[in-house]
Amino acid sequence: MKKLHQIVVVGGGAGGLELATALGRRLGRKGLARIVLVDASLTHIWKPLLHEVAAGTINSFEDELNYFAHGARHHFEFQLGRMDGLDRERKTLHLAPLTGEDGELLAEGRDLAYDTLVIAVGSTSNDFGTPGAHEHCIFLDSRAQADRFQKKLLQMYLQAHALPASSGAAPELNIAIVGAGATGVELAAELHHAAHEFAAYGLDEITPQHVNITLIEAAPRILTALPERAAEQAYRQLMKIGVTVLAGQRVTAVSAQGLRTASGLDIPASLRVWAAGIKAQDFLKDIGGLETNRINQLVVTPSLQTTRDDSVFAFGDCASCTLPGMERPLAPRAQVAHQQAVFLVKAISARLAHKPLPSFRFNDYGSLISLSSADTVGSLMGNLLGSVNIRGLVARLLYRSLYRMHQMSLHGVFRMLVLLGKDLLSRSSGPRLKLH
Ligand SMILES: Cc1cc2nc3c(=O)[nH]c(=O)nc-3n(C[C@H](O)[C@H](O)[C@H](O)COP(=O)(O)OP(=O)(O)OC[C@H]3O[C@@H](n4cnc5c(N)ncnc54)[C@H](O)[C@@H]3O)c2cc1C
Incomplete structure (x- = not known):
């Protein structure tokens, strides 16, 4: 019997899960290829919801999707594992040892063979090596981190609620968010909203007026990826709801007490979030001899194939894709990952049929x-x-x-x-x- 072509998609996020699902429906269902999705987690949650998970305004347990169940329904196989290596000669990728919740070893590291490999492992925030950022800030790159933030926030309200009424001045909650891109701005507004909801549910020892949210941005204005008018409207709304916006301020150090900026400002904060910059994960740097850029993204051609290997594709936040006529690579956005997933279904089908591959075209909506x-x-x-x-x-x-x-x-x-x-x-x- 002829061996089925094995397509392995690594990363079941905004782009990877859409791709595995569509490939399963198109090729897996008819037995034209074997589709395998690998993810480091058992469940998927759409990343643009993470600021709402962090604020507690949505419940991540209600919005998550289980990969095994979804794969069984859509004709692809799911493998739980974290990719940490690639052997292009043997056409195998390596998965790190699998550990349980308490750190116990469940399975040794293993190899997984592919005929076509698609890497879609997303990105993380970039703290640019700022002293103290890694130790003292919460990042919002994964559902686990967003859940952790929600728990910390809730604990602060529970602590204040448990204090005797006569214990002095009303407690304050100082929250500092580094980075006023989409994530930082949306999180600031969501936290302001959550503060009112806490009070409405009787956790009103920390009143909304005593929740001080500071948004710090190194660029001269917030939301630099958006047109100036939209950014100005967002800025005015943030000011109106009481968020302090400090633009043109670069954070140079973080401690357990707060942040320090290059201009010498000290911003006290008991909750510190780093939502600035992006980079692809360190394990991708030069992986298997593939071309990567200074922020570890895999450099791809307009067909989304890596520049040094036709059988390895990359897309979404972990890929650097500069289309003809464009000066800069496409931005790391869900909209890009979605359109690339739709494109890759056609491109991979063409590859299986030994036809020339089309080129990706991006429509910015x-x-x-x-x-x-x-x-x-x-x-x-x-x-x-x-x-x-x-x-x-x-x-x-x-x-x-x-x-x-x-x-x-x-x-x-x-x-x-x-x-x-x-x-x-x-x-x-x-x-x-x-x-x-
Ligand atoms: C709070 C927040 C709000 C946002 N809002 C918007 C918005 O409004 N609009 C917009 O366009 N974009 C938004 N974004 C950006 C958007 O979420 C990303 O651009 C998009 O999710 C990228 O999709 P992706 O498939 O490349 O990666 P992701 O969606 O990040 O998925 C990566 C997947 O890979 C898995 N993975 C990671 N490493 C490994 C590994 N080594 N092995 C196996 N699996 C691995 C992860 O578990 C994850 O499932 C937002 C981001 C955040 C954090």
Whole structure:
């Protein structure tokens, strides 16, 4: 019997899971190829939701998807493991030893063979080696980190709640967020919203007025990836809800007490979040002799193949893809990962049929920033209109529809509508904040 072509997708995130699902439906179901998805975690949660997980305004246990169950339904196999090496000559990737929750060894490190390999392991924030950042900041790169932040935040409210009423001045909560890109801005607004929800549920010892949120940005303005007008609207809304925005301030050191900037400012903070910069993970640097850039991203051609190996593809945040006519590589955004996943289904099918591969073309539909209950701002891109600023309810509905579109590409229209209904029901009957 002829051996099936084995396609291994590493990373089941915004891009990788959509790709494995579509390949499973198109090739796996008909027995035209064997599709294997590898992820370091057992469940998927869409990364742009992480600031809401951190603030507790969504419950990560309700929005997660199990890879084994999803694979069985969509004709791909799931392997739990963390990739840490690549042998291009033997066409195998290496998975690190598997450990349980208490650190016990479950399985030794192992090799996995591929005929076509797709790497989609995402990115992490970049602390640029800032002293103390790694030890004293929380990062929002994974669901586990977002859950940890939510627990810490809740603990602070529980601690204040347990204090005797006569114990003196009202407690303050100082939160500092480094980086005023989409993640930092959305998190600041979401935390402001969460502060009001805590008070509404009776955890009102730390009043919303005593929650001081400071957003620190090295660039002269916030949201540098967005048009100036949209960024200005977001800035004004943040000021209105009481977030302190310090632009043009570079953080040079972090301690357990707070942050210090290059201009000598000391910002006290009991919760410190690092949401600035991006880089691909260190294990990708020169992996298997492939070309990588200074932030460890794999350099790819317009067909999303790595420059030194046609059988290894990379996409999403971990890839550096500069298209013809563009000066800079595509930005690390869910929109890019989604469009690349759709493209790769066609490109990999062409590869299996020994046909020439197409080139990826990116359509920028604009960017939206959620300021939680305060507002949603952003810009839409259209061929005829150019860039158009939007905000308010329409922007909010469009922002929410992005997650529903991700769900639609994973589950189809019917199941997406069922999930939407379930979410609406549980949000109208359950608490608006995760309090455990
Ligand atoms: C809080 C926040 C808000 C955001 N908001 C927006 C937004 O509004 N709009 C937008 O366009 N973008 C947004 N982004 C960016 C967006 O989330 C990313 O661009 C997108 O998720 C990239 O998709 P990806 O598939 O490349 O990687 P990811 O979605 O990060 O997925 C990577 C996957 O790889 C797995 N993995 C990692 N390392 C390994 C390994 N060694 N072995 C095996 N598996 C591994 C991870 O478990 C994960 O499942 C936001 C990001 C954050 C953090």
